[in-house]
Amino acid sequence: MAGDALSDLLKTVRLTGATFFDIEGHDPWAVHSPAPASILPKVLPGADHLISYHVVTAGHCFARIIGDEPIPMEAGEVVVFTRSDPHIMSSHPDLRADPPTTDVLDIATAGRMPFYINCAGGGSRSVRLVCGYLACDALPFNPLLEALPPAIKAGDARSDGGWLGQFIRLAVSEVAEKRAGSETVLTKLSELMFVDVLRRYVESLPPQQTGWLAGLRDPHLGKALALIHDRPAYNWTVEALARESALSRTVLAERFTKIVGMPPMHYLAKWRMQIASQLLSAGNSNVASVAAEIGYESEAAFSRAFKKMIGVPPSAWRLGVRTGAGSGSDEASETEG
Template sequence: MAGDALSDLLKTVRLTGATFFDIEAQDPWAIRSPAPSSILPRILPGADHLISYHVLTEGRCFARIVGQAAIPMEAGEVVVFTHSDPHIMSSNPDMRAEPPTADVLEIAAASQQPFALNYVKDGSLSARLVCGYLACHALPFNPLLEALPPVIKAGDAKGDGGWLGQFIRLAVSELAEKRAGSETVLTKLSELMFVDVLRRYVESLPPRQTGWLAGLRDPHLSKALALIHDRPAHNWTVEALAKESALSRTVLAERFSKIVGMPPMHYLAKWRMQIASELLSAGNSNVASIAADIGYESEAAFSRAFKKMIGVPPSAWRLGVRAASGPGIDEAAGTESQPAG
């Protein structure tokens, strides 16, 4: 039975979370995000993509990407900056701020508990936030990141007792009691919270939306995607995927290309290379076994396909080399339209 394409992707791109800041603030206040390059090495060394989130547990505030319109927030809501673009959380939509200094980030990263930032002077608390980060691998192929908007805001409907409300209650409890293991608990909670935000976003997509996430909502395409993710080494053809997905070959090919944005075999080839890149980075398998694991009959065939698509040979990827002058993955992958043999 095929698995869950979203879960498979999140495991393959090594989504991991870290909670750094517990912020209490008094109006007026404003906080700007640190640069991703200063956060990523502390969360997941070697990862190339940072996601920022801010959960408002008390009060009201505004969230905005620098240079864009502000988004109002109320207690119980979370905002996720999916590409960690420079952004500001503030009490007023027009306020400016500077990012935390390097020494603050060093102290926060070394802390065994979420790092407290107190912006309350002599008045009462007007906002409290739990702010954290998620890291993952965007290269060579992460269709989820390509499908997400820069900002997602989510919140439970009043009184429905949804997961976000439970996350906030648990997070506040962990922050208050400061028990052993709080950092780990909050890290796992943040990962679960992100998955729930993704689910809500998928459910909110308009009927004619296209993209990878829209493909997950289509019962036939979600089946085809799950099959590819679950059995990447299988000698898939469009006919075989169509049969398993209860569609004709023509309808599957057309619908997959229109909604997901590429032909099924193109997607299969790119997904195989994503798995291969993770296995190469882990360093526990030789190239020949990786080739077999993702459906290539020989190490040479795999190496040729990998270099053609990624721009460097497998050995160079393993050493962490990215060829700056090599072909972009979307351009190179366009020629890999059939399962490798």
């Protein structure tokens, strides 16, 4: 059941692949990826969060968030920068790189994927990378992003088994052959690759880890989260969730708050508003129908709760107004719904 909550979240926050690069590096080389604010408007306008990734298909290199320690990378490994912090990929850990000009992004977004970049340093080829960006919604509530570290490294340089190995083979094939539909294949492959990296990260978490992903791994909390995601409009109480999750009311409330980071009813309220924001943004439902779909008995009660938590009324959010989002109270009264 825990996997259902993860899948549901990824659908609700609209995870999507955006841009795909084929990079060949000849020593010495270094490539700088700028801040998300300069990339998002060009690769996926309308999204509010950017994730970047780099898969080493041949050779070796280093990945480094500006100001952090370098991460050594070998063929068969992937690094995902979950916040797309400015970072450098390079042949040596101490190499610097100038941020790319806007012309590079303009050319990339105007052309056909994958975009080939030859980092010619004058020496022999030391690496081949397939890189790209994923975008998703961070507002009003994306517990996954809050649970992830800035960088995740996954894979096994000694083996091409598993999904990452398959991703590399398929990506290399699509890059080389450029068949019809390759852009769609590459973007979907990147989404699947990210999900596999998330699975590997969850499996590697230490027992004492807290956060949303740690909650998914806990059999009882995973059940409670899956129930909330599966039936958000249901009139859940802590007692009902505890009964379905095979825990006492007190134990569920304490464990949920300690590991997930908020009480169960608070999580339910925030998840309802995430669903509501997505439905409103889609523009296919009016405020009253959205209120009913997430479990509110009246449009007025829903509108009050939405504005209290999100910072803007539902009607404003539907029109694309985000000013004030996240500035409202984190609490939304579930007794009104």
